[in-house]
Amino acid sequence: MPQSDSEVIRRVLDGETAAYEVLVRRYQQTVFRLAQRMTRNAEDARDLAQEAFVQAYRSLAGFRGHASFSTWLYRIAMNLCLSHLKATRREDPVEVDAGVADARDDSLTALLADERDRALAAAIEQLPPQQRATLTLRVHQGLSHREIAEVLDCAEGTAKANYFHAIRTLQRRLEAFRDTG
Amino acid sequence: MPGCDGIRDRLMDFIEGELSAEEHRPVEAHLRRCPQCSREVVGLREALARVQALPEPAASAHLLDGFAAAVQGRLAAERPRRLPFWRKAAARLDGFVRARPIPTFSAAAVLGILLVIGLVRTSGRPQVSPAPEVLVVGDSLSMAQHLDVLEQFDLLEDLDLLEQLPFLRGPGNNRPLTLS
Numbered sequence: 001m002p003q004s005d006s007e008v009i010r011r012v013l014d015g016e017t018a019a020y021e022v023l024v025r026r027y028q029q030t031v032f033r034l035a036q037r038m039t040r041n042a043e044d045a046r047d048l049a050q051e052a053f054v055q056a057y058r059s060l061a062g063f064r065g066h067a068s069f070s071t072w073l074y075r076i077a078m079n080l081c082l083s084h085l086k087a088t089r090r091e092d093p094v095e096v097d098a099g100v101a102d103a104r105d106d107s108l109t110a111l112l113a114d115e116r117d118r119a120l121a122a123a124i125e126q127l128p129p130q131q132r133a134t135l136t137l138r139v140h141q142g143l144s145h146r147e148i149a150e151v152l153d154c155a156e157g158t159a160k161a162n163y164f165h166a167i168r169t170l171q172r173r174l175e176a177f178r179d180t181g
Numbered sequence: 182m183p184g185c186d187g188i189r190d191r192l193m194d195f196i197e198g199e200l201s202a203e204e205h206r207p208v209e210a211h212l213r214r215c216p217q218c219s220r221e222v223v224g225l226r227e228a229l230a231r232v233q234a235l236p237e238p239a240a241s242a243h244l245l246d247g248f249a250a251a252v253q254g255r256l257a258a259e260r261p262r263r264l265p266f267w268r269k270a271a272a273r274l275d276g277f278v279r280a281r282p283i284p285t286f287s288a289a290a291v292l293g294i295l296l297v298i299g300l301v302r303t304s305g306r307p308q309v310s311p312a313p314e315v316l317v318v319g320d321s322l323s324m325a326q327h328l329d330v331l332e333q334f335d336l337l338e339d340l341d342l343l344e345q346l347p348f349l350r351g352p353g354n355n356r357p358l359t360l361s
Binding site: 024 | 189190192193194221224225227228229231232233235236237238239240241244245248249251252253255256257
């Protein structure tokens, strides 16, 4: 039976540093994906994810256990990602890799779909950081609005409003894409 | 009935099925009669579906190889973060109470009641001591011993015989001490 997060944390705080690897292995994929969606760069995402785990270890004594460890870890990771975005903000829109697509044929439909995904990914990158963070946590991490509010240290209503505005912005971007073809 | 502005805040919850039945009804009723909001819901639903369907960003399959070891390597240079003993005790007590709140608080309440009862009873009860009559006799004897002497002095003084008692003379002189 795998140990719970709180049991592992207790072992680490009792001096068993090696036990922390259990938490790293448990959440490395999730934290990396979160950072990758935020930064759109795999190498940056890996470095940020590593830094998140190191910072979480340093602050482990302050983890009260009122929130889940994963929520608390996401908060550290998201803060790092938002700082990274602020530090590397670009004026010009960049060519965004929409993602790894399944094998597609060369039909026009497929090409248009690919273009639409690229436009959508670019629109997500241009969202204000808080809206982008909310969207990522909600759609790709599956967090509730309450959990998102804990991660982003905002009110639940603010998290909901950011989410709505993010989706509405993307809706309008998709309509514009459709209209311009 | 809510207007468009009152509905807008709840559209995403409506789309994601997070409204209660009571909250769902007025939103649904508004959408039935408002083509603009109805179109907006269609657009929001499509945008959400497209975002959900976006493929994972490209990443090498081996990018996370050695990730955990790299983290542990960085931590090896750091000292273990130990809690001070009082924080550990507080954390364990907190965990115990959280895991068993009802028995813990019940036990605490019973202990508190017993403590109060104990304090009330001990504060009203006299200290263990000899029987009162023994105390009275003892005190009287003590007083009597001194009273006897004092009374004797008083009597002697009245009889002007005090100065004749040699032990009352000051050392090195023959003048009697006077009692003031």
